[in-house]
Amino acid sequence: MGKRIMIVGGVAGGASVAARARRLDESAEIIMFEKGPHVSFSNCALPFHLSGIVENSEKLVLMSPEVFKAQYNIEARTNSEVVKINRVKKTITVKDLISGNEYEEAYDKLVLSPGANPIMPKIPGHDSPHVFTVRNVVDIDKLNKYIKNNGVREVSVIGGGFIGIEVAENLRMAGLNVTLVEAMNQVMAPFDYDMAQILHKEMIDHGVNLIVSDGIEKIYDDHIELQSGRQFPAQAVVMAIGVRPETSLAVDAGLEIGETGGIKVDHNYLTSDGDIYAVGDAIEVHHRITRQKTRLTLAGPAQRQARAAANHMYGIPNRNTGVIGSSVVRVFDLNAASTGLNEKTAKKAGIDYDFVYVIPGDKVGLMPDSNPLHFKLLFEVPTGRILGAQAIGKGNVDKRIDVIATMIMMDGTLEDLQELELCYSPLFGTAKDVVNYAALVGMNILNGRFKQVPVTKVRELVANNAVIIDVREKREYEAGHIINAVNIPLSQFRERMNEIPADVPVYLHCRSSQRSYNALMALQNSGYKNACNISGSFLGLCLYEYYNDKVNNRKKIVTEYNFR
Amino acid sequence: MGKRIMIVGGVAGGASVAARARRLDESAEIIMFEKGPHVSFSNCALPFHLSGIVENSEKLVLMSPEVFKAQYNIEARTNSEVVKINRVKKTITVKDLISGNEYEEAYDKLVLSPGANPIMPKIPGHDSPHVFTVRNVVDIDKLNKYIKNNGVREVSVIGGGFIGIEVAENLRMAGLNVTLVEAMNQVMAPFDYDMAQILHKEMIDHGVNLIVSDGIEKIYDDHIELQSGRQFPAQAVVMAIGVRPETSLAVDAGLEIGETGGIKVDHNYLTSDGDIYAVGDAIEVHHRITRQKTRLTLAGPAQRQARAAANHMYGIPNRNTGVIGSSVVRVFDLNAASTGLNEKTAKKAGIDYDFVYVIPGDKVGLMPDSNPLHFKLLFEVPTGRILGAQAIGKGNVDKRIDVIATMIMMDGTLEDLQELELCYSPLFGTAKDVVNYAALVGMNILNGRFKQVPVTKVRELVANNAVIIDVREKREYEAGHIINAVNIPLSQFRERMNEIPADVPVYLHCRSSQRSYNALMALQNSGYKNACNISGSFLGLCLYEYYNDKVNNRKKIVTEYNFR
Numbered sequence A, B: 001m002g003k004r005i006m007i008v009g010g011v012a013g014g015a016s017v018a019a020r021a022r023r024l025d026e027s028a029e030i031i032m033f034e035k036g037p038h039v040s041f042s043n044c045a046l047p048f049h050l051s052g053i054v055e056n057s058e059k060l061v062l063m064s065p066e067v068f069k070a071q072y073n074i075e076a077r078t079n080s081e082v083v084k085i086n087r088v089k090k091t092i093t094v095k096d097l098i099s100g101n102e103y104e105e106a107y108d109k110l111v112l113s114p115g116a117n118p119i120m121p122k123i124p125g126h127d128s129p130h131v132f133t134v135r136n137v138v139d140i141d142k143l144n145k146y147i148k149n150n151g152v153r154e155v156s157v158i159g160g161g162f163i164g165i166e167v168a169e170n171l172r173m174a175g176l177n178v179t180l181v182e183a184m185n186q187v188m189a190p191f192d193y194d195m196a197q198i199l200h201k202e203m204i205d206h207g208v209n210l211i212v213s214d215g216i217e218k219i220y221d222d223h224i225e226l227q228s229g230r231q232f233p234a235q236a237v238v239m240a241i242g243v244r245p246e247t248s249l250a251v252d253a254g255l256e257i258g259e260t261g262g263i264k265v266d267h268n269y270l271t272s273d274g275d276i277y278a279v280g281d282a283i284e285v286h287h288r289i290t291r292q293k294t295r296l297t298l299a300g301p302a303q304r305q306a307r308a309a310a311n312h313m314y315g316i317p318n319r320n321t322g323v324i325g326s327s328v329v330r331v332f333d334l335n336a337a338s339t340g341l342n343e344k345t346a347k348k349a350g351i352d353y354d355f356v357y358v359i360p361g362d363k364v365g366l367m368p369d370s371n372p373l374h375f376k377l378l379f380e381v382p383t384g385r386i387l388g389a390q391a392i393g394k395g396n397v398d399k400r401i402d403v404i405a406t407m408i409m410m411d412g413t414l415e416d417l418q419e420l421e422l423c424y425s426p427l428f429g430t431a432k433d434v435v436n437y438a439a440l441v442g443m444n445i446l447n448g449r450f451k452q453v454p455v456t457k458v459r460e461l462v463a464n465n466a467v468i469i470d471v472r473e474k475r476e477y478e479a480g481h482i483i484n485a486v487n488i489p490l491s492q493f494r495e496r497m498n499e500i501p502a503d504v505p506v507y508l509h510c511r512s513s514q515r516s517y518n519a520l521m522a523l524q525n526s527g528y529k530n531a532c533n534i535s536g537s538f539l540g541l542c543l544y545e546y547y548n549d550k551v552n553n554r555k556k557i558v559t560e561y562n563f564r
Helices: A012-024 A043-049 A065-072 A137-149 A162-173 A193-205 A248-252 A299-313 A343-348 A397-409 A414-419 A434-446 A455-463 A474-478 A490-499 A514-525 A537-552 B012-024 B043-049 B065-072 B137-149 B162-173 B193-205 B248-252 B299-313 B343-348 B397-409 B414-419 B434-446 B455-463 B474-478 B490-499 B514-525 B537-552
Strands: A004-008 A029-033 A075-077 A080-086 A091-096 A102-106 A109-112 A116-118 A154-158 A177-181 A209-211 A216-219 A223-226 A231-233 A236-239 A243-245 A276-278 A327-331 A334-340 A353-358 A373-380 A386-393 A451-454 A467-470 A506-509 A531-535 B004-008 B029-033 B075-077 B080-086 B091-096 B102-106 B109-112 B116-118 B154-158 B177-181 B209-211 B216-219 B223-226 B231-233 B236-239 B243-245 B276-278 B327-331 B334-340 B353-358 B373-380 B386-393 B451-454 B467-470 B506-509 B531-535
Touching (some): A004 A012, A004 A102, A012 A029, A012 A065, A012 A299, A029 A080, A043 A137, A065 A075, A065 B490, A065 B514, A109 A299, A137 A236, A162 A177, A162 A327, A177 A223, A177 A231, A193 A327, A193 A334, A193 A373, A193 A455, A193 A537, A276 A299, A327 A397, A334 A397, A343 A386, A353 A434, A373 A434, A386 A414, A397 A434, A434 B299, A455 A531, A455 A537, A490 B065, A506 A514, A506 A537, A514 A531, A514 B012, A514 B065, A531 A537, B004 B012, B012 B029, B012 B065, B012 B299, B043 B137, B043 B162, B065 B075, B109 B299, B154 B162, B162 B177, B162 B327, B177 B223, B177 B231, B193 B327, B193 B373, B193 B386, B193 B537, B276 B299, B327 B397, B334 B397, B353 B434, B373 B434, B386 B397, B386 B414, B386 B434, B397 B434, B455 B467, B455 B537, B506 B514, B506 B537, B514 B531, B531 B537
Parallel strands (some): A004 A109, A029 A075, A154 A177, A154 A236, A451 A531, A467 A506, A506 A531, B029 B075, B154 B236, B506 B531
Antiparallel strands (some): A116 A243, A223 A231, A327 A334, A353 A373, A373 A386, B080 B091, B091 B102, B116 B243, B216 B223, B353 B373, B373 B386
């Protein structure tokens, strides 16, 4: 008789452990217990049912218990909740949620892959029938049917993380009026505040009623009330403020819980009990860059953890490279991807960093679908080690972030990045790819070849009457420019250089920083010591200021926004 | 007075040297000499004028001499051929192609960036007015106008490399009848023979009359004749059989030429003359993996070489990482990208390698635009170092190849690749990306966990009456299968395992290898020693056999092709 491998949870992590264990051992008895009615569904695809991209919710279920049994000889018991771990006896107590019966199953190895639960704040109205969370196929089906059957037109989504954004987007695509409420001052925490503004603009451009820096206070039958007192109509409310690792079973069994609230595991995803593994959203993981403990609710790492746990059961050594947190999300016409650290997380980890924000075209400019690619690259000072990146644009942004993720995993530096030889054709990119270009700029900064200020500081510069020089051509300047900026086009720059004061700091910009970089080098090589480039330039500035100006009725610091 | 930097050639490499030198030195006198009427045009975008993707040929010119002068203080002299280098005097002799006058210019540093010339075989008819090459804007304009003005319907393209393929594709998109002739047995040398078959099928599916293993013999006014004697109508002929580095100036000046016929350069792209640099298509470069000299006509490396040459003039140290050859091309509805070595080049370099050919979906299967991604990964034996990859599919194949290119540049191994944490969302990929998956399979092969045969060997297996087991479900088998293959669906595999002979080799396959891998592990873990996986499986086999069967009237080894 083979090993008895019992698995709590039958989705990403659980199903992967089961499949890997079967490949390693024909004789093992493998049983997955899943509380819900489905195993092996695509969590990440749930929101796409709301717009009809995934038309039939049954398609979200990737494999039935019958197929698991027939193809893998794996037993998948749905509607079966593991309610207790009896570590001394090495059994689990399972409750059949249909019959209500409880029974025990013995294990040689137990794997916990219970996932994480949506957080539901206990505010008035949270238990109303029109309040939903999105964790599984049943949830999304219920929400979708409720909307359809009740002729819902107004939905509020609470929380601007991955799930909140994707739910809001898909509901909007289905033609509903959507209010999205986020308690922080920005959506999508993996992005820095400056980059998040681009996503804010995209959402309001697509008709989402976006509210940041405000929280939900009360849910009424037909509207919601926020902490600020503002009210918005809502015939349905989706709560997506975050998830909490499902650790109750582990806690009850006396397994060690980590500092972050996730189940503590070792190199091989073994818990504090030598026969119990834990993988997926419920565990605490090691961050490769910060070297701190963290939690991560991503499918890719969960699958690797699952494989590693199964390997360890069979004596196959694992390599644990830690996590870096790579992700991508579509926000209407934009794709937004990120990896590694951002400014917020780098600061929190106490890592000395600097960054580059460049906006080259994602393809050769003369190609019809060339679009600006917003790219922010963080690197460590003084080593130049790549720490992370954020990319937003209409095109292939995940490609660039995957390259950066690869560099981070390989401990790459700016010097490595600038030399990368990537695929090029005008249909796919530019000969000097944005990642090469960002590395070159980063090297210049690291080597002190030039100084830069971020777009986030321009308002202050304007307020202080700083000398701002716009090196774009005249017609570009006239179409919209920073208030008080002086226009000295690059094409007249050398003959008019003497107009630029040498004794005070001057701040240069163009549309995307490329021309202003050339102007800056010309200035410096002519003896100017106080010139500084505005990283992100006019395009980045307009995107950075737009949303805030609009919602907060702020005074514009540009004569006209220009987003091209 | 600053340095006098004279540059021969004003396109990719030349223009990049000029711009970089200007950023490093305000006082330098920088002059680019270009034989043709344009500097700084997009070579790589030329073919897209033929289909109208780039409607106006003037758009192909990125920057005029006037803009170079105004924005960068760089002089660009067009229609100016440098006819001689006078190394002792440190001057060049320039011929003004408009006036015919010759004059000399002194240099402190000279940069050669003359590019490469299309090879024109001296066959009968090669000098007819309806025979074209594609090197610059004038060429493409001439070809396009000739086609339009003469009502050309039938075009022959000679050569199946990047230019030939792109010209053929764009002409076909413009509605013309196109014959593409390639002397080798496959188009697109960066791909192995097996992968190239997928491109062959795509071209014939889109109505290109594709001829391989045949060469051009004679060009008549209205048709061509091949070496085989076959004739095809051709009112216009595009010669794209390859390019030859433009080294005449260097040879005349006594500069050293390398073993590959390109100009010999050192670490900093300095020629055998300490004041003369050479960059771009005319030089010989160091291959990072084979450590051999090679030539490469790609824009990305040319730009890096240009920057390095300018840096060296100003004492800035360079890092020379060699080249690996990353490229991407669109072939109708398919994208095809590759990097590093393929089987042919690995063999030639005497590198011991093995490879993985997998065909997972490029996105989560339930997403509407999920498509098979054909991915071939080469690794070194026994180190597992990544040597190269080829990817073909409808989606984002360049992303995967860029990740592999990054791994190669960082000296990554299969072990590194399997652990990469890449972005995932169902719209963009799968939780276990194809590169992770390929690495896992590669590790299994490297560790001897299972054996595989490539799709290229299946015809031989069939001929020898080998035991082939198709583990797909019955309805898949019935829709098309390998002749003589036995159908034991994975869902019945364990109960019917006893039907499989244990004493002779058996070859397993499914659609894409995923199910057959599970079946194979079940067999091995049940004591079978002679089981082998067919890598590429049924889908890969159908694509591999299709074109060859069709054009060579070969006996099919499948009952029906299936390409889904």
